Amino acid sequence: MVVAEQKPLEELLEMIRPYERIILVGCKGCVAVCAAGGEREVRFLASAIRTHRGTEGRKIEIREVTLERQCDPEYVEQLRGFASDYQAMLSIACGVGVQFLAERYKQIPVFPGVNTTFVGGAEKQGVWGERCQCCGDCVLHLTGGICPITRCSKSLLNGPCGGSSNGKCEVDPSIPCGWQLILDRLKELGQMERYLELIPPKDWSKSRDGGPRKVQREDLMR
Amino acid sequence: MNDYKSQSRLERVLKAGYFAVTGECGPPRGADPEAIRKKGELLIGCVDAVNVTDCQTAVVRMSSLASCLILKEMGFDPILQMVTRDRNRIAIQSDVLGAAALGINNILCLTGDHQKAGDHPQAKNVFDLDSIQMVQAIKRMRDEGRFINGEELTVRPRLFIGAAENPFADPFEIRHLRLAKKVAAGADFIQTQCIFNVKRFREWMKRVVDLGLHEKVYILAGITPLKSVGMARYMKTQVPGMDVPDELIERLKGVPKEKQGEEGIKIAIEIIQEIREIEGVHGVHIMAIEWEEKVKEIVEGAGLLPRPQI
Amino acid sequence: MRLIRVPCSGRVDSLYLIKAFEKGADGVFVAGCLEGECHFLVGNLQAKRRVQYVRKVLQAMGINPERLQMYNLSAAMGSRFSEITWEMTEKVKALGPSPVKLGKGKEV
Numbered sequence: 001m002v003v004a005e006q007k008p009l010e011e012l013l014e015m016i017r018p019y020e021r022i023i024l025v026g027c028k029g030c031v032a033v034c035a036a037g038g039e040r041e042v043r044f045l046a047s048a049i050r051t052h053r054g055t056e057g058r059k060i061e062i063r064e065v066t067l068e069r070q071c072d073p074e075y076v077e078q079l080r081g082f083a084s085d086y087q088a089m090l091s092i093a094c095g096v097g098v099q100f101l102a103e104r105y106k107q108i109p110v111f112p113g114v115n116t117t118f119v120g121g122a123e124k125q126g127v128w129g130e131r132c133q134c135c136g137d138c139v140l141h142l143t144g145g146i147c148p149i150t151r152c153s154k155s156l157l158n159g160p161c162g163g164s165s166n167g168k169c170e171v172d173p174s175i176p177c178g179w180q181l182i183l184d185r186l187k188e189l190g191q192m193e194r195y196l197e198l199i200p201p202k203d204w205s206k207s208r209d210g211g212p213r214k215v216q217r218e219d220l221m222r
Numbered sequence: 223m224n225d226y227k228s229q230s231r232l233e234r235v236l237k238a239g240y241f242a243v244t245g246e247c248g249p250p251r252g253a254d255p256e257a258i259r260k261k262g263e264l265l266i267g268c269v270d271a272v273n274v275t276d277c278q279t280a281v282v283r284m285s286s287l288a289s290c291l292i293l294k295e296m297g298f299d300p301i302l303q304m305v306t307r308d309r310n311r312i313a314i315q316s317d318v319l320g321a322a323a324l325g326i327n328n329i330l331c332l333t334g335d336h337q338k339a340g341d342h343p344q345a346k347n348v349f350d351l352d353s354i355q356m357v358q359a360i361k362r363m364r365d366e367g368r369f370i371n372g373e374e375l376t377v378r379p380r381l382f383i384g385a386a387e388n389p390f391a392d393p394f395e396i397r398h399l400r401l402a403k404k405v406a407a408g409a410d411f412i413q414t415q416c417i418f419n420v421k422r423f424r425e426w427m428k429r430v431v432d433l434g435l436h437e438k439v440y441i442l443a444g445i446t447p448l449k450s451v452g453m454a455r456y457m458k459t460q461v462p463g464m465d466v467p468d469e470l471i472e473r474l475k476g477v478p479k480e481k482q483g484e485e486g487i488k489i490a491i492e493i494i495q496e497i498r499e500i501e502g503v504h505g506v507h508i509m510a511i512e513w514e515e516k517v518k519e520i521v522e523g524a525g526l527l528p529r530p531q532i
Numbered sequence: 533m534r535l536i537r538v539p540c541s542g543r544v545d546s547l548y549l550i551k552a553f554e555k556g557a558d559g560v561f562v563a564g565c566l567e568g569e570c571h572f573l574v575g576n577l578q579a580k581r582r583v584q585y586v587r588k589v590l591q592a593m594g595i596n597p598e599r600l601q602m603y604n605l606s607a608a609m610g611s612r613f614s615e616i617t618w619e620m621t622e623k624v625k626a627l628g629p630s631p632v633k634l635g636k637g638k639e640v
Contacts, residue, residue, distance in 0.1 A: 009592035044547050051554040052593040057635025153336055154307070154347070158354040158403060160396075161333045162388035162415060165462040171338045180393055195399060198407060201311060201355045201370060 001030040001121065002094045003128045004037065004114040006045075012090070013052055015111040019087045020059065023079065024049075024113075025101060026066035027093035034128050036114045037092030039066040045092065045113070070097025076104050083108065136206035136213065142194060144185030149202075151178030157199040227364065227410060230327035230382035231299035232271035234532045235505075236411065236440045241498060242505030243526050244301065244413065244442060245269040245517050247293065249284035258284070258292045264514045266296070268521045270529055271328055273413070273507070276303040280340025287317065290326050301384065302326050305334025310350035311359065311370055318360055322379030330384040330413065331356040354407045357385050361408030383408060388415035389426035391463035398429035405439045412439055413507040416446035418457075419465040420496050427500050436502030443497045446509045447516055448486035451475050487516055487523070494524040533617060541565070542575020549586040549600060556633050559624035561601040563616065569606065576604060594638025595631055599624060 006012075016022055024046050032038025046062045053060045063086060067075040070093035083089075083105045091098045092113035102110040118130035133149045139157070140147060149155045153171045160179030163170030167180040186192050204210065226233055235242045245265045250257035258274075265272055272293055276286040290300035302321050304314065321329065333353045337345045351359065359370050360383050367378045385404040389397055401412065417423045423443070430436060448454045451474045458466035470489060477485045490508075497503050506526075510517050521527055538544060541564030552560045562583055564576035580602050587597035601620060605612045631639045 009589060013593070040547070044550055047547065047550045047554045048589055048593065051550060051595070051632055054554065054556070054632035054635060055594060055639075056637060153338075154333055154349045154352070156333065156349070156352040158352050160391070160393070160400075161353075162386065162391045163335065163462040164392045166392055170462040171336045177392070183393060183396060195396065196403060196406075198354060198358065198403060201351050201359075204350065 249289040280337040301328040307334030358407040385409040390465040416444040440504040447490040491523040540575040541579035
């Protein structure tokens, strides 16, 4: 899933400073799972913003809405009836949601309330880790199910580098060396001979380097 | 019939069977050619070839290629170091052609330290290729006259291709396998990370020899003289992939501060003499970081002067 | 002072804490069981984390985080409880009315 983190409160408050009537839009998708932009977070943030306004002796009207998903025009449409009554939207969905709202409601500014950080999953309660770089050309079958592009800080395909120490990455001791993980796994799977194979240079044109991408399903299109 | 791969003096020294000596220069943090010339002056007559680092530890320094040229003008056979951190395959192939055109004969292919450790941690990194893919690419350019995409180039870059390997990095069990990969990719020579734990290096060399790699690639053992206990401790704890045995630190501690540098040089010479006896070692690569003036003393003390005239 | 009883301090949602300040509370304290003695095992630890989180939010808004406190005591410690209420009241008195009520800007 997409993992995001709420922006520092000071930054958020600065974005909405000039406005008295805003819609605070949450999302029940990924950001709800990582507790950055779901319904609970909408309620908390709305209360925090109102509290802050109180300290300034100002008022703010916040319409609290949580859409099923903000990455779907069908749900984004649900704001149609009242969007024009407000001066701005603060979306705490991922970058996709913010953009979908902005595309649909061109007349009012839409602000990002979270920093969308990565594609990943829950490592344990309250901790999410990056797992996928969306490179568009998955090689997990070659590396025992561990991604060299994401888990190796240098995205090496023929790793590890010389900076691996005690199974930790030279960038930060809290980061496990991606290639150590891969080698351990290849050993467990009895696939060590894969290690000697030289993986050729990656086709980065399939990843974001090749420009913004699209996926089309002819069989599902109207 | 000349079956050398390049015009490299290092290649000729190694092929003739001499125990080779290479040195290293770190370029300055400014547009100052004199800084490189001064370091070069300290190495004249002591080395067969000299490396120039490429923004080592991800810190901005004068480019390796420019520095190599300055050293070439002084009569050295420079080894251009190139990291994959800062350049994509287009720039790498371009710089390889440029280096060869300017008469640089040796290139050392490295992945590069991550920029987080350097002075511009906010920079975007590249890592389009890894060091092994770079070795393979340059070999293809040299021996087949083709770029990575398969298209023909006009004049082939005749470079002696090197790579680095760290016998002390984790995981230890695959380090010789990684070397095998680099050899398969086309590496002509290898320089290792600096050695302080000779026993462990010996173990690694045994595995390397068992795989027959010493007959396919020239291996130069890395040597760095320790200036002080502080430096030894720093390298032991702060530099990843470095193995500094406690005995060495104790040995330096047992000597008054002013004499520690001298002791460090003695240790370096001893290590050189020990590793010379190990099967498969074809030379040494001396990295006297910010202490280039001691290289002559070390090379001389190890009985490696004068360098062969080739 | 308004007292709200909950079966476990772990039941106190961060939302209640911020809402209290939104509505003009000058101070809030959460009283939970002694650490290691939570009837529901870790409720008081969760409450502690939430209190720490909301204190950071208050700080970011210029409200003195000292207005929000966590205390630990057992149900039998009646005199400790009155000590706490007295302590908290004095602290909040010294800090003055909440900046949310005053509407004159940041206090920290």
